Amino acid sequence: MNILEIIRFATRGLGTNKLRTALTTMGIAIGVASVIILIAVGNGSSKQIQSSIDRLGTNTITIMANRGGFGRQAASRNTSSKPLTVADAVALSDATKAPDIKQVAPVASTSATCTNGTNTSTPGTFNGTWPAWFEASNTSIAKGSYFTNDDVVQGRRVAVIGNTTATDLFGTSNPIGQEIRCGGIPFTVIGTTTVKGTTGFQDGDSLVVAPLTAVQRSLTGYNSLQSIVVEAKSAKVQDFAQTEINTIMDAQHKVKNTNNRDYRTLNQASLLATSNSNSSVFTVLLGVVAAISLLVGGIGITNIMLVTVIERTREIGIRKAIGAPKGAILSQFLIEATILSLVGGGIGVIGGYIGSHFKIIGIQPVIVPSSVLLAFGVSVLIGLFFGGYPASRAASLRPIEALRHE
Amino acid sequence: MVVAAVAADETVVDSAMSSTHKPIIEVRGAVKRYGEGDASIFALAGVDLTIYPGEYVAIMGPSGSGKSTLMNILGALDNMTSGKYFLDGIEIDSMDENALSIVRGRKIGFIFQSFNLIARTTALANVELPLAYQGIKKDERRKRALKALEVVGLSDRIDHEPTELSGGQQQRVAVARALATRPALLLADEPTGALDSKSTHDLLDLFDQINAAGRTVVVITHEDDVAARAKRVVRMRDGLIISDTLNKGRVA
Incomplete structure (x- = not known):
């Protein structure tokens, strides 16, 4: 029983219910594409902020009067402000x-x-x-x-x-x-x-x-x-x-308490740091949203594989009765899940690349290569992990139980 | 082995043949119990059965007699609560699931009442499947599958899927699948249960032919006309064998 043969069984299994296969693949593809695009949008926005700060000039420090403050602190300053x-x-x-x-x-x-x-x-x-x-x-x-x-x-x-x-x-x-x-x-x-x-x-x-x-x-x-x-x-x-x-x-300005100056300074380095931390929060938020959609796609794969295993319990019983070893059954279902996530992940990567060419809410997305690897890798791992459970359940069935299943 | 077919009525078969051959099936004290304690039911209450190579045995009995449980144990599809089972000299009852799958693939050919072909898969691919699981090369596999389909008379239907075949044809594909691995034993569980009388007749002819070629055939049935074709009839009731006779009035 070589691996090509098992792959052939797996693709035949997937081909049996094309609509379901397509929907599952789409779930994963959307997850992967959204991870890539959303992270690219976050990255694009931070690049944009950075370049506009660069344009403002570097090495400059701006001194401003500290009059227009808020609340008690500002009020207490007013007395001595110049x-x-x-x-x-x-x-x-x-x-x-x-x-x-x-x-x-x-x-x-x-x-x-x-x-x-x-x-x-x-x-x-x-x-x-x-x-x-x-x-x-x-x-x-x-x-x-x-x-x-x-x-x-x-x-x-x-x-x-x-x-x-x-x-x-x-x-x-x-x-x-x-x-x-x-x-x-x-x-x-x-x-x-x-x-x-x-x-x-x-x-x-x-x-x-x-x-x-x-x-x-x-x-x-x-x-x-x-x-x-x-x-x-x-x-x-x-x-x-x-x-x-x-x-x-x-x-x-005859400042006595350096914690209570009547002027303040802004430099580009602190501006940059602030904007970078802002945009990284933005990127993380987008990433989390995308990761959730990827996870939902993974649960979709698990669900489909569970249904497939239950639906094909009898077939598993037949295969075991005519001498299929546990490994062959396990590999068949694992490969089915992996093909789903590989194809879905691949389509997602292509979709992510295409989607990143368009401006989204005024931001030109910039793809982060590691996010592509991450999204694709995670989708394949999800396939193996979430596909693994139903697969091992299928492989561990006693043939007699499987054959009695209607 | 053909001697048995014409041996005297009511002769206990075990003693008649044990001296000349090594048994293919040897079951000792087979017990299968479902449930625990007071609520437990014995599907098999201590069965001893020995079958020699080349025999054609029908196991008969009403439903609930334990014949299907016995068949599942003979086919290594189910385990016993207690007892010993040797198949072709190999002890089966202590094997793990992985080893059992190899035994099933190499030693036993199954034929089921409901055919149990893989759906949306051609007759040829169905017959090739057990050979594929044994790791037989593609060319050899194809050759043996085509040969088996020829034996059952379906050479012109190799590219048909199960839904495109009649019940009798599907069952013959199942027979071809069982034969393709050249098993020591052909196990049939109510093989004619879903067939019309013409198909039943054809299938039984095929069993005769297979047995005549030297292969051991064990058929589970509750139909008398099916049992009438076997050389030896084992009757069961309430999980026990109540009679084990050679078939004097065997229809040729």
Whole structure:
């Protein structure tokens, strides 16, 4: 009795009830495909978040005022809180006190509607800042040029605008050298930024950047800054830069209790870590859902194999009466279960690959190769394990009991 | 062995033949009990039976007499509560299920009342099946299966599935399947129970032919005309053998 012969018996057994075989196979295929696709979606979303964080710029630390807190803690802080000022930015630029800081850019933000004749656009981000901001925030120029330190000193009303804003205001014509009005104040467009794309819900290209002095004088006033963007010399020294920022800022703001600062810092590393842990939770959740569907598929195989064994008890009795050894019966049913899960798993892998080519809820899935192996391996193991029980039950039947079965 | 067929009436067969041949079946004190304690029922209450090579034995009795239980034990399909059973000199009662499956495959050819062919499988494949389980090579298997089907007169039906065959034809496929392994013993349990009289007649002719070729045949039946074709008739009642006679009026 060779293995090919047993495989032939097994395939004949499966062919006997084609609809049932097809349904069982489909159950496993759906399980495997969903594991692959859902894990790919989770992976795709974390890749997407990571790439948008990369675009924001690396090595940067953002300092923000700690005024807008919540609850009792925030209320207790209010008594001693000082706004961020240009003086803070100047202090941070001290190369001896802060050797690991490359450059500093104070940012004053506002929201203003910009117009060019009848065209209007409300940029998502309207920043008044120093030229250092462009490098610190990883923003480069597509056409025209940056504004200069001289523009800041002179308070010239010039602006660099993002692609979305440029399209809103100028359509396809060249905006360089044109004048726009933002919040009623005229600005001359001197450059446009390269396309950044969308970060979550925020359009990175809906942007106007102008010299800090010009924005403060005409729009925000001189009182407070939105944030100060600090660029460390390298990713390696980011922690040192962080310490230097705290030392300088604590002195500037006369902070007595370092647990109760009136400013806070955000760096890309912590942002990355947060988003990675968020997206890995997402991936795990998706994986669990998928694993459950795979398990349901496995229970389907067990169920079908049990029904098959019961239905074919008499046939098992006949086979044993004419001399089939236990091993042959066991292998026949095990192979039936394995073929079901192999074929189902194979179809699932193909379906998973095809399904991962489509965007799902705005996310381009990225297949994790190990998830393919895992899903396929698990489906085969399920076949062997869940098929094994009915198979051994079949093989252990006494022929006389099996033959009496109607 | 043919001597027995014409031996005197009411002669105890055991003593008549034991001196010349080694028995193919030797059952000593076979007891089969169902249930425990007071509620237990003895299907076999201590049966001794010896059958020699080349015999054609009919085991008769009303339902509940224990004849089917005896048949299951002779066929190594069921185990005894106590007793000894030697098949072709091999002790069967102490074997495990795996060894038994080999014995069944090599020593015994079964014929059942309900044919018990594998459904949706051609006559040829059905006959080849026990040979396949014995590990016989494909060519040899095909040759022997075709030969067995020729013996039962179904050479023109080898590609038919059981549902495409009449009852008599199905039973002949079962006979071919039983013969293909060249067993020491052909065991038939009510083989004509589901057949019309013409098919019954054909099948019994086939048994005569098989026995004439030298193979031992044991038939379980409650029909007198089937028993009339056997050379020796064993009658049972309440789990015991009540008579064991040579068949003087045997129909040729």
